Amino acid sequence: MTSAPRPFTAEARQRLFAAFAVPNFKRFVSGQGISLVGSWTETVAQAVLVLQLTNSAKAVGFVTAARYLPVMLLTPYAGLIVDRSDKRRVLILTATCLAMVSLLQGAMVLTQTITLPAMFLFALAFGVLSALDNPARQAFIPEMVGTGLIRNAVTLNSTFVNVGRAVGPIVAAGLIATIGISWCFLVNAGSFLCVLYALATMRVADLHPVAPTQSARGQLLQGLRYALTVPEIIGPIAMMALIGTFTYEFEVSLPLFAHVTLHGEATTYSWLIGAFGAGSVLGGIYCVVRPETGLPRMVRAALIYAAGMSATAMTSSTAVAVPLLILVGFASIMFITTGNSTLQLVAEPRFRGRVMALWSTAFIGSTPIGATIIGYIDSVNPRLALMTGAAACLAAALVGTWTNRWHR
Structure with missing residues (x-):
């Protein structure tokens, strides 16, 4: 005889959303969530615009690579800057500058003065700012909620990030089909106001700041040596380096897959990336309900990820590709959230900015290499x-399994 499922009580809800009881974190996630809808609206628009200007998958790969090249080159040092700085002020600076980049790019698209070289320059500017913004955003989460709520806060933040991933492509499709692609960039520029408002109105006295690292020689190498000695840090980073380089290149691989393999229209890509985002939201909810950190869960997520990607590659139907990409998105956020939470909990606070910078480099900074390679493969065969x-x-998954055995 099976027992009846336990009701989802108010106490259970409170436990699942515990980090939202912290006003600063709730304000931060709300602002970031709205901004990320704008960011993904712009991301979709960028790929579509480059294809419209060039009709070339390689060009999409090169622009994407330009967008993330500074992240690869600058993020490790940016992580050290984050460890030495007030993270809230760093985020105010980056949000302001990112808004200005999107505003100028949108104005050029609106006035039909945009060119491919200009898009490369905007992509590089975005990358320079993101190199500083990404580790600052990750390292700021523990300062808002304290050590006890890190896992819950990271999971909730990742879930809301992927709400943006799910909603942004839908907004992009609507704007492109109605008032024009330029408004995707302008909407993103406006969305940064929500981030700036959240950061400006925080209760600074309620934060849990880590004492800034005093400037000294060799601190960058010191952080790298520290990461290499901790299996639960270097293992997730190595796994992410592989997946970030060759798997997480959807801005490059999906536009041509939608156009060539699925014979879709401009909005087909939006449906595909939207399905991926919807799966990411479901994966985030799963991680909230079933919190877990460590390499074994990352290995399981990587295997599900591989199965979903393989099945998607073999289909010729949009109706089949959409649910498969929901599975891919589910596995993706399960992998990313578990890795992120593991690093946040394991890393010593004085090294957290540099550790999260290595994670950002593996995740986002690997894109210039991956986007170029995948762009070339994509032009030959999207499958x-x-x-x-x-x-x-x-x-x-093999790297994670080996590292976990080494750790034991």
Whole structure:
């Protein structure tokens, strides 16, 4: 005889959303959530615009690479800057500058003066600012909620990030089909106001700041050496380096997959990336309900990721690709959230900015290499580009399994 499921009580809800009881965190996530809808609206628009200007998958790959090249080159040092700085002030600076970049780009698209070289320059500017913004945002979460709520806060933040991933492409499709692609960039510029408002109105006295690291020689290498000695830090980073380079290149692989393989229209890509985002939201909810950290869960997520990518690569139907990409999104956020939470909990506070910078480099900074490679493979065969991503997931699962055995 099976027992009846326990009701979802008010106490259970309070436990699942515990970090939202912290006003600063709730304000921060709300602002970031709205801003990320704008960011993904712009991300979709950028890929569509480059395809409209060039009709070239390689051009999409090169622009995407330009967007993330500074992240690869600058993020490790940016992590040290974050460890030495007031993280809230860093985020105010980056949000202001990112808004200005999107505003100028939108104005050029609106006035039909945008060119491919200009898009490269905007992509580089975005990358420079993101190199500083990403580790600052990650390292700021523990300062808002304290050590006891880190896992819950990271999971909730990741879930809301992926709400933006799900909603942004839908907004982009609507704007492109109605008032024009330029408004995708202008909407993103306006969305940063929500971030700035959240940061400006925080109760500074309620934060849990880590004492800034005093400037000294060799601190960058010191952080790297520290990461290399902790299996539960270097293992997730190595796994993410593989997946970030070859799998998480959807801005490059999905536009041509939608156009060539699925014979879709401009909005087909939005449906595909929206399905991925919807799956990410479901994965985030799962991680909230079933919180877990460590390499074993990352290995399981990588295997599900590989299966979903392989199945997507073999389909020729949008109706089949959409639910498969929901599975891919589910596995993706399960992998990312588990890795992020693991690093946040394991890393010593004085090294947290540099550790999260290494994570950002593996996740986002690997894109210039991956986008170029996947862009080339994509131009030959979009299915092969997705299969390459699936193979990287399998390789990551092997790395995680080996590292976990070494750790034991």
